Amino acid sequence: MNATPSRLIICLLAMVPAVALASGGRDVPIAGGRFESVLPASATTKTTRVAPYRLDTALVSNEDFARFTRANPQWRRGAVKPLLADSQYLRHWVSPTEPGKAIARQPVTHVSWFAANAYCESRGARLPSWHEWELAAAASEEQPDARADGAWRQRILHWYSSSARGALPDAGASPPNYYGVRDLHGVAWEWVLDAGSMMVSDDSREQGDPDVTRFCGSGALSLEQKENYAMMMRIAMLSSMKASYTSGSMGFRCATDVRASR
Amino acid sequence: MNNKMVLGLVAAFALLTSACSEREAAAAAKVETGGSLKGDFGPPQGEPVNAVLTSPPEVPPPTNRKHPAKVIVELEVIEVDREIAEGVTYTFWTFGGTVPGSFIRVRQGDTVEFHLKNHPDSKMPHNIDLHGVTGPGGGAASSFTAPGHRTQFTFKALNQGLYVYHCATAPVGMHVANGMYGLILVEPPEGLPAVDKEFYVMQGDFYTVGKYREKGHQAFDMQKAIDENATYVLFNGSESAMTGPRALKARTGERIRMFIGNGGPNLVSSFHVIGEIFDKVQYEGGTHFQENVQTTLIPSGGAVTVEFHTEVPGNYVLVDHSIFRAFNKGALAILEVAGEERADIYSGKQGDEVYLSDKLSDLAPVAAAAQAKASGTLTREQQVKAGEVLFKGTCSACHQDTGAGIENVFPPLAKSDYLLADRRRAIAIVLNGLSGPVTVNGKNYNSVMPPMSQFTDDEIANILTYSLNSWGNAGGTVTKEEVAKVRATTERAEGAAH
Amino acid sequence: MKGLIACVMLLATGWSVAAETPAVSLYDLEEHLVLQDGRSAMLDVHRGNKVLITMFYGGCQATCPMIIETLRSVESKLDATGRQQLRVLLISFDPEHDTPLALRDLAVARRIDTTRWTLASADSAAVRRIAAALEIQFRRLPEGQISHANVITVLGSGGEILARSTRLGSADDNLVQALRGR
Numbered sequence: 001m002n003a004t005p006s007r008l009i010i011c012l013l014a015m016v017p018a019v020a021l022a023s024g025g026r027d028v029p030i031a032g033g034r035f036e037s038v039l040p041a042s043a044t045t046k047t048t049r050v051a052p053y054r055l056d057t058a059l060v061s062n063e064d065f066a067r068f069t070r071a072n073p074q075w076r077r078g079a080v081k082p083l084l085a086d087s088q089y090l091r092h093w094v095s096p097t098e099p100g101k102a103i104a105r106q107p108v109t110h111v112s113w114f115a116a117n118a119y120c121e122s123r124g125a126r127l128p129s130w131h132e133w134e135l136a137a138a139a140s141e142e143q144p145d146a147r148a149d150g151a152w153r154q155r156i157l158h159w160y161s162s163s164a165r166g167a168l169p170d171a172g173a174s175p176p177n178y179y180g181v182r183d184l185h186g187v188a189w190e191w192v193l194d195a196g197s198m199m200v201s202d203d204s205r206e207q208g209d210p211d212v213t214r215f216c217g218s219g220a221l222s223l224e225q226k227e228n229y230a231m232m233m234r235i236a237m238l239s240s241m242k243a244s245y246t247s248g249s250m251g252f253r254c255a256t257d258v259r260a261s262r
Numbered sequence: 263m264n265n266k267m268v269l270g271l272v273a274a275f276a277l278l279t280s281a282c283s284e285r286e287a288a289a290a291a292k293v294e295t296g297g298s299l300k301g302d303f304g305p306p307q308g309e310p311v312n313a314v315l316t317s318p319p320e321v322p323p324p325t326n327r328k329h330p331a332k333v334i335v336e337l338e339v340i341e342v343d344r345e346i347a348e349g350v351t352y353t354f355w356t357f358g359g360t361v362p363g364s365f366i367r368v369r370q371g372d373t374v375e376f377h378l379k380n381h382p383d384s385k386m387p388h389n390i391d392l393h394g395v396t397g398p399g400g401g402a403a404s405s406f407t408a409p410g411h412r413t414q415f416t417f418k419a420l421n422q423g424l425y426v427y428h429c430a431t432a433p434v435g436m437h438v439a440n441g442m443y444g445l446i447l448v449e450p451p452e453g454l455p456a457v458d459k460e461f462y463v464m465q466g467d468f469y470t471v472g473k474y475r476e477k478g479h480q481a482f483d484m485q486k487a488i489d490e491n492a493t494y495v496l497f498n499g500s501e502s503a504m505t506g507p508r509a510l511k512a513r514t515g516e517r518i519r520m521f522i523g524n525g526g527p528n529l530v531s532s533f534h535v536i537g538e539i540f541d542k543v544q545y546e547g548g549t550h551f552q553e554n555v556q557t558t559l560i561p562s563g564g565a566v567t568v569e570f571h572t573e574v575p576g577n578y579v580l581v582d583h584s585i586f587r588a589f590n591k592g593a594l595a596i597l598e599v600a601g602e603e604r605a606d607i608y609s610g611k612q613g614d615e616v617y618l619s620d621k622l623s624d625l626a627p628v629a630a631a632a633q634a635k636a637s638g639t640l641t642r643e644q645q646v647k648a649g650e651v652l653f654k655g656t657c658s659a660c661h662q663d664t665g666a667g668i669e670n671v672f673p674p675l676a677k678s679d680y681l682l683a684d685r686r687r688a689i690a691i692v693l694n695g696l697s698g699p700v701t702v703n704g705k706n707y708n709s710v711m712p713p714m715s716q717f718t719d720d721e722i723a724n725i726l727t728y729s730l731n732s733w734g735n736a737g738g739t740v741t742k743e744e745v746a747k748v749r750a751t752t753e754r755a756e757g758a759a760h
Numbered sequence: 761m762k763g764l765i766a767c768v769m770l771l772a773t774g775w776s777v778a779a780e781t782p783a784v785s786l787y788d789l790e791e792h793l794v795l796q797d798g799r800s801a802m803l804d805v806h807r808g809n810k811v812l813i814t815m816f817y818g819g820c821q822a823t824c825p826m827i828i829e830t831l832r833s834v835e836s837k838l839d840a841t842g843r844q845q846l847r848v849l850l851i852s853f854d855p856e857h858d859t860p861l862a863l864r865d866l867a868v869a870r871r872i873d874t875t876r877w878t879l880a881s882a883d884s885a886a887v888r889r890i891a892a893a894l895e896i897q898f899r900r901l902p903e904g905q906i907s908h909a910n911v912i913t914v915l916g917s918g919g920e921i922l923a924r925s926t927r928l929g930s931a932d933d934n935l936v937q938a939l940r941g942r
Binding site for chain 1: 341343353371382384385399406407409410411440447481482483558588
């Protein structure tokens with residue numbers, strides 16, 4: 001009987017982080033809806049429907065990923081299977097389980113799609129789909145969809161013009177956009193769930209693919225919104241990367257279905 | 263027949279045959295090379311060759327091969343921050359570390375094993391489309407390379423010519439605008455004729471957020487690129503790529519060949535070398551040539567081979583003759599030719615003297631009179647001299663040098679009763695003009711004299727003084743003060759100068 | 761029908777790649793499959809044999825019938841021993857519709873020899889991972905069908921990825937050589 005009040009207190013204390021998270025700490029709800037994507041839903045249906053989802057507000061950091069490698073030895077550098085990550089996997093870390101203080105808070109990079117996928121699954125989450133990512137990234141700080149604003153498009157284009165050699169900012173450091181999501185622009189490339197299935201031709205000038213059997217019933221997708229250079233570059237980057245590839249500019253964040261309970 | 267006839271016949275025959283062979287030669291020059299259908303010389307022979315790639319403005323040596331070979335090309339894509347103009351930096355995406363990218367030289371019929379490497383520090387994936395490739399995308403679909411990876415594909419160079427290569431990753435315009443282009447030369451099977459120097463130059467247009475020469479690191483401006491509103495138009499990726507200490511160098515008496523490409527992405531080039539004429543232009547980088555060309559068009563995504571022989575030393579300026587690009591956007595490069603002067607071909611400046619226009623050959627008296635008036639020493643002679651110059655410059659157009667006017671049109675001033683009768687009226691007429699019927703020396707005139715109020719008071723005084731003292735008129739002087747008084751008290755005619 | 765003819769004509773070409781060295785094993789992925797007879801198995805169910813592996817779905821009208829014919833064509837190029845030792849594994853993109861029962865019906869309809877051929881499904885997350893490892897692009901279209909690439913891969917006895925081909929219709933020599941060799 002004496003134990004019950006303390007158990008209650010412990011339960012309440014344990015709930016605090018959960019409550020904090022639920023109120024928009026680690027991730028936020030996004031309603032989705034109809035969306036005009038750079039990557040159309042199909043050759044005949046341009047508009048995409050995005051179901052409601054939750055998206056991490058920040059990129060996964062090196063220290064987040066370090067906790068994952070400590071709990072999951074099969075995902076450590078040196079132990080990871082070659083099918084699942086290339087030779088550059090986590091090469092920037094001090095040790096297989098320790099990134100080093102200097103970069104601990106920076107977004108994790110040099111991770112393959114398989115590794116990012118496994119991390120999200122370990123949290124009961126998943127990678128966001130391309131359309132989920134693109135919808136969140138269409139927002140500026142004030143507007144849910146700022147893509148018609150040429151000045152905004154030019155601003156986010158800036159990152160693509162600059163070299164990859166500069167130091168990364170801390171994960172979550174950039175100002176939140178309309179949805180409360182950070183780091184979508186100006187920080188890193190991001191893995192998405194369907195990164196291996198962008199269905200675009202390797203020669204991006206092939207538009208209106210006449211080969212409708214290339215993908216069993218449909219041709220390669222033609223990119224829409226050709227003035228949206230930033231998104232075209234994201235799609236090009238994702239379609240150049242196999243699932244085992246890593247890159248010093250490629251990180252990720254996680255998403256969950258709205259139906260999933262905590 | 264006699265000897266003379268035989269000689270004549272032989273001479274005629276010789277003439278005819280030489281004319282024939284000239285025509286044959288001319289015809290041979292226009293013979294088709296047969297394109298890709300005739301460009302496959304069979305499988306590669308001998309050991310594989312590692313292609314020598316050069317950075318601009320250098321060109322690899324001729325292949326000097328008589329048979330098709332397997333050529334291995336290794337080209338690395340690397341993104342670099344570098345000056346585009348003094349104090350202005352830009353992130354260029356490059357083939358081989360330079361803009362334009364490395365020059366590739368092969369022979370028609372060669373089998374090229376192409377390795378594309380994308381530096382691990384690259385932010386972007388890249389690929390390559392070589393215009394000399396026969397095959398989908400020019401190689402683009404087969405060379406899509408993520409950062410930190412390498413890809414390979416093989417093609418046979420079936421067509422001879424000078425070809426552009428460039429990155430074709432989406433968005434293509436941006437990859438090209440950031441400097442991802444270069445040239446590949448596919449030599450004709452017999453090789454190119456020997457020359458003394460070969461150079462590699464490539465024009466490109468660049469689009470930055472900041473204005474031309476605005477200092478600091480500049481980002482690519484997509485809207486300007488779509489609007490084709492270039493900030494810089496440059497040879498070899500920077501304003502100083504081939505100027506000052508980096509100018510191209512040659513000597514007089516040399517045969518120069520230039521491989522000139524135009525990477526675009528947007529603008530066509532009107533390529534010209536100031537002070538030289540292209541003896542030979544292989545227009546559009548193809549097989550046949552034109553001679554004696556001043557300025558040649560290079561399409562965006564195209565190339566040209568030009569040749570010329572140097573005779574006179576000096577600095578020869580390569581420009582895009584859409585001339586504001588040369589002087590306001592940087593499309594300028596220098597070829598320094600050293601050697602002995604050739605005054606028989608170009609003398610340089612031979613003289614420089616003062617030149618005054620015919621009409622206003624001597625305005626000195628007018629100035630002298632004005633000065634004298636100001637200092638109070640004006641004489642009638644000075645007024646007359648000044649007035650003569652002014653009269654001859656304006657009034658004589660109608661009233662004639664002789665003051666006789668034109669019968670029934672313009673009244674005379676010589677011995678004119680109308681002029682001499684009323685001094686104040688005369689001044690007023692010069693100031694305000696005169697229209698309507700007048701009778702001068704018994705003849706009627708009805709014309710329009712425009713107001714001459716653009717003259718100063720000095721000048722009107724001098725003109726009238728001259729008139730009073732010429733053509734047999736009695737004489738007298740009109741002073742500046744008298745004119746001033748009349749000017750002040752008469753209404754200005756509409757449209758008259760103040 | 762038009763689509764099918766177009767498929768056949770266009771995909772008589774296609775490309776193939778002899779695998780780069782060193783060969784990586786697909787069995788690094790430990791995925792759960794449900795076979796057409798309802799049994800559970802792992803992705804390496806055919807470890808010890810050479811395998812032709814590909815992905816498809818039952819509702820596919822256009823090229824999936826062609827895939828089966830192509831697999832048969834590759835098989836026919838092997839000698840009796842080769843055929844005996846070969847295993848063929850077809851994994852569905854569509855676990856929702858391609859239940860064990862549906863897969864069994866498909867096997868019957870296509871006269872598939874289930875002693876050596878296996879039709880299997882996996883959950884959607886596993887499908888995503890297997891497709892990524894085999895570099896097979898797929899995307900569910902709003903109109904209902906699944907757009908997907910056609911890739912047949914040869915696995916060595918330890919799951920090593922030895923060769924891949926997108927050719928449909930006739931047997932790609934690279935696949936045959938990979939099955940015969942080593």
